[in-house]
Amino acid sequence: MNPLRDLVYLGQAVWYDNLSRELLRSGELRRMIEIDGVTGVTSNPSILEKALREERIYDNDVHNLVDTGLGIAQIYEELVIPDIQEAADTLLPVYEETRGRDGFVSLEVSPELAYDTEQTIAEAKRLFSRVDRKNLMIKVPATAEGLDAVIELIAEGINVNITLIFSLDQYRDTIDAYLRGLEKLAETGRDLGNVASVASFFVSRVDTVVDEQLKDRTDPSHRSVGLSMLGKAAIANAKLAYSIFKETFESELFEDLKAQGAQPQRIVWASTSTKNPDYPDTYYVDALIGPHTVNTIPPATLQAFRDHGRPSLSLDGGVEDARSLFRSLKSMGIHVPDLLDKLLQDGLRAFAGSYLKIMKDIETKRTRLLRGWGHRSASLGELQQDVDALFKQFDDKNVGESIWSTDTSVWTADPKVGSAIAQRLGWLHVINRMQEEQPKIKEFALEIKESGIESVVLLGMGGSSLVSEVFSSCFGVIDDYPVLKIIDTTVPGAILDMERSLDLKKTMFIVASKSGTTVEVMSLYKHFRKQMEAAVGDQAGDHFIAITDPNTHLGKLAAQGKFRRTFLNPPDIGGRFSALSYFGLVPAALMGINLKRLLMRADQSAEACGPEVSSLENPGTWLGTIISEAALHGFDKLTLVISPGLETFANWLEQLVAESTGKEGKGVLPIAGEEVGLPNSYGDDRVFIYIRLDGDDTYDQAMSDLEQAGHRVVTQRMHNAYDLGREMFRWEFATAISGIILKINPFDQPNVQQSKDITKKYLETFIKDGRMPAGDFLTLDDPNISENLRNFFESVRRRDYVGLNVFMRANGENKDLLEQMRSNIRDRFQVATTVGFGPRYLHSTGQIHKGGPDTGIFLLITCEDSEDIPIPGEKYSFGVLKTAQALGDYEALKQTGRRIRRIHLTSEAELSRLAEAIKTI
Ligand SMILES: O=C(CO)[C@@H](O)[C@H](O)[C@H](O)[C@H](O)COP(=O)(O)O
Numbered sequence: 001m002n003p004l005r006d007l008v009y010l011g012q013a014v015w016y017d018n019l020s021r022e023l024l025r026s027g028e029l030r031r032m033i034e035i036d037g038v039t040g041v042t043s044n045p046s047i048l049e050k051a052l053r054e055e056r057i058y059d060n061d062v063h064n065l066v067d068t069g070l071g072i073a074q075i076y077e078e079l080v081i082p083d084i085q086e087a088a089d090t091l092l093p094v095y096e097e098t099r100g101r102d103g104f105v106s107l108e109v110s111p112e113l114a115y116d117t118e119q120t121i122a123e124a125k126r127l128f129s130r131v132d133r134k135n136l137m138i139k140v141p142a143t144a145e146g147l148d149a150v151i152e153l154i155a156e157g158i159n160v161n162i163t164l165i166f167s168l169d170q171y172r173d174t175i176d177a178y179l180r181g182l183e184k185l186a187e188t189g190r191d192l193g194n195v196a197s198v199a200s201f202f203v204s205r206v207d208t209v210v211d212e213q214l215k216d217r218t219d220p221s222h223r224s225v226g227l228s229m230l231g232k233a234a235i236a237n238a239k240l241a242y243s244i245f246k247e248t249f250e251s252e253l254f255e256d257l258k259a260q261g262a263q264p265q266r267i268v269w270a271s272t273s274t275k276n277p278d279y280p281d282t283y284y285v286d287a288l289i290g291p292h293t294v295n296t297i298p299p300a301t302l303q304a305f306r307d308h309g310r311p312s313l314s315l316d317g318g319v320e321d322a323r324s325l326f327r328s329l330k331s332m333g334i335h336v337p338d339l340l341d342k343l344l345q346d347g348l349r350a351f352a353g354s355y356l357k358i359m360k361d362i363e364t365k366r367t368r369l370l371r372g373w374g375h376r377s378a379s380l381g382e383l384q385q386d387v388d389a390l391f392k393q394f395d396d397k398n399v400g401e402s403i404w405s406t407d408t409s410v411w412t413a414d415p416k417v418g419s420a421i422a423q424r425l426g427w428l429h430v431i432n433r434m435q436e437e438q439p440k441i442k443e444f445a446l447e448i449k450e451s452g453i454e455s456v457v458l459l460g461m462g463g464s465s466l467v468s469e470v471f472s473s474c475f476g477v478i479d480d481y482p483v484l485k486i487i488d489t490t491v492p493g494a495i496l497d498m499e500r501s502l503d504l505k506k507t508m509f510i511v512a513s514k515s516g517t518t519v520e521v522m523s524l525y526k527h528f529r530k531q532m533e534a535a536v537g538d539q540a541g542d543h544f545i546a547i548t549d550p551n552t553h554l555g556k557l558a559a560q561g562k563f564r565r566t567f568l569n570p571p572d573i574g575g576r577f578s579a580l581s582y583f584g585l586v587p588a589a590l591m592g593i594n595l596k597r598l599l600m601r602a603d604q605s606a607e608a609c610g611p612e613v614s615s616l617e618n619p620g621t622w623l624g625t626i627i628s629e630a631a632l633h634g635f636d637k638l639t640l641v642i643s644p645g646l647e648t649f650a651n652w653l654e655q656l657v658a659e660s661t662g663k664e665g666k667g668v669l670p671i672a673g674e675e676v677g678l679p680n681s682y683g684d685d686r687v688f689i690y691i692r693l694d695g696d697d698t699y700d701q702a703m704s705d706l707e708q709a710g711h712r713v714v715t716q717r718m719h720n721a722y723d724l725g726r727e728m729f730r731w732e733f734a735t736a737i738s739g740i741i742l743k744i745n746p747f748d749q750p751n752v753q754q755s756k757d758i759t760k761k762y763l764e765t766f767i768k769d770g771r772m773p774a775g776d777f778l779t780l781d782d783p784n785i786s787e788n789l790r791n792f793f794e795s796v797r798r799r800d801y802v803g804l805n806v807f808m809r810a811n812g813e814n815k816d817l818l819e820q821m822r823s824n825i826r827d828r829f830q831v832a833t834t835v836g837f838g839p840r841y842l843h844s845t846g847q848i849h850k851g852g853p854d855t856g857i858f859l860l861i862t863c864e865d866s867e868d869i870p871i872p873g874e875k876y877s878f879g880v881l882k883t884a885q886a887l888g889d890y891e892a893l894k895q896t897g898r899r900i901r902r903i904h905l906t907s908e909a910e911l912s913r914l915a916e917a918i919k920t921i
């Protein structure tokens, strides 16, 4: 037996005092209607606030609604009204079976209108027509103004649930308003049977306030009497209300209206969960059972009553006892009407508070979306479901909070790896520290500008230089600030090109190296230091700045070499995560970028990725989940399509993602700088990230074609270059998330060392023998070159990629030719292609080449140098170092079992011949 069903037999309707999308989607409401005999649903601002706060299912809608530009209150309605409609549709059969007597869903007007009759009327009418369901009841609070509105609403044929009734006076006025409304409606000649009304009489809260007063009685004569009266007032109050109901609706007074079809206005017992744990959990259900009533029961109480409720007629009688109870309370000095009046005020305040909280929550979400990650969208096809499941999993495990509190168990169970990771999470908090430092950095930048410096040249590799390249190319030259240039190569021709573009007397070098020992950086420093000394003598130190960790070799060199300034970076930040620390910000400030603005965007992004933000809303988690889950499904070529002007951002992303994820045979492979093609030039292994600068539609059509063709496309809008601050943090967070999903440590680079070690051996051989082993390679003069290349590329399989690793100058001409080669290879084999200029790529994609999946097929392109440069203090030149690096990586890739060929050109001019040969394969 189900006691809830018995209530129905006893003439009481059971309504559910709860509404949420989960209730609807899970089929729970339908089950309750069928099994428990539930015939109605009530909602109030607190119920809806809880649903919106707790159920992630609404978040997706919030995102889409924000994108449509709706205001907050409109977004709220767009979230809630579909649920009200769905609940009404679910209850429609009940409404029809009972011919409009039951089967209602209640929706409350904004509690802010409680004292405004006109606005309540207008709002109730609007909502009634907006929801457009005949079994909707509009809830209006029982204030004097609210009740005036009720008259008009009933007169218009709108169903009304009058809520927040605590006192008998309020109740009498409620009945009065209903009857007057019916009379007005009758005057119009319309059918009174089509309008329904209920009076929500609040129960448990009455005991809460009266009991409190009783317990406060210190007067000994009253004290024991008082205690015996605990827990009685609420039920007594309800019984008196019920007697009024009967007096009215079973009396002649109602006869006339009844004859015209009018329904009695049933009482809905509301607030019927037990608040005092000393009372039984079904206290206010057991005691209020009687015909022509409704009890709207909240979830836990409903469950309790279903389990052990005591269904028997309990409402009738006890009226005299109830009256005497209120007399006694009065004689004890407890003025119940005042208490009930206060309950009304408190109730209104609480609902208004919940309503405001909803508005505030939506506002926060909206702001986060707009500021934190701008507009974004993703068409993921079959991936979507798995991505959503991961969001839920992350939220259940509070992954966001764990990351922010340095709980490394999200990445690893190994304590050693965990403590290494803990030493690499400084990027999470560095923004605030840099915000404090920013005025000093700015002051320094002004000093440099004023000193007549025209070029700032950054010597660095990977994470210590790519960010500067992005800033320099995305912002261009700013006013009369120096131009920022980057040199991250050992190719002699490239170094000489740079040197020839400089007026050393007006040049400042930044030596940037976290470890302070990176061979390329140290070699470049030695070279340019010597040049500078030749140019300015013992003032040379003034033309150097260092950025490094505390206690590094570079730090010491800087002190010895009298550098103008040394910036010591927090040591718990890995190179590729250092963009928003001194490594990115000092060069940025020197070229005139407004750090305050950049950091503000970064900070907003960090806030948007904050510990308490849900996964779907967290822009970093959202992105990281998509890209890594896609990779696990085989869509591991993260193809970056970026509006002109911001393209170099791809190089920074490439390092971050490739070096962080490409290990243990897994990885997300970023594809940067590949020409955008037609849908059929791609295989089925891509996820496109379209970073679109507002106002630029260069790739809109191509991206929409790709999306139409079923490719996965994630679109992210940027307003201007300052959004790079936002995006950099977001991608860092996304990368950390990817590590969790791919089950790898995103903060190490275990396979980078391999090439470095072999390079070192080659250099030692060179120092010993005076020459380097030639190694095996193809040349363009080889008569079988085309066939050899063709045979090699024949091994390309579905979802492979072709990597062109090039040790040449990265100038425009070479880049164009390589781009041509990439397009030809991609279109011919439908595989992704990458180009890496050595030795830069060794600090970037080099990790994934060796540590990632065995899907890479590599063509190493080396070239004779027409000029070479000695490295001061070393027994080898830049040319030799570069060759040792090329051979070192070639060897490392071979040892790893990768498919690789080397082609050696006698000059850069031969690159065009190679491009021609590639065309024919
Ligand atoms: O007014 C109705 C139904 O018409 C209910 O939804 C009503 O708002 C709720 O029962 C109460 O707000 C719940 O009150 P309480 O249990 O928090 O004291």
Ligand SMILES: O=C[C@H](O)COP(=O)(O)O
Binding pocket: 461, 462, 463, 464, 512, 513, 514, 515, 516, 517, 518, 521, 575, 576, 843
């Ligand atoms: O990504 C980082 C590069 O490998 C350079 O490292 P570094 O900053 O220690 O010189």
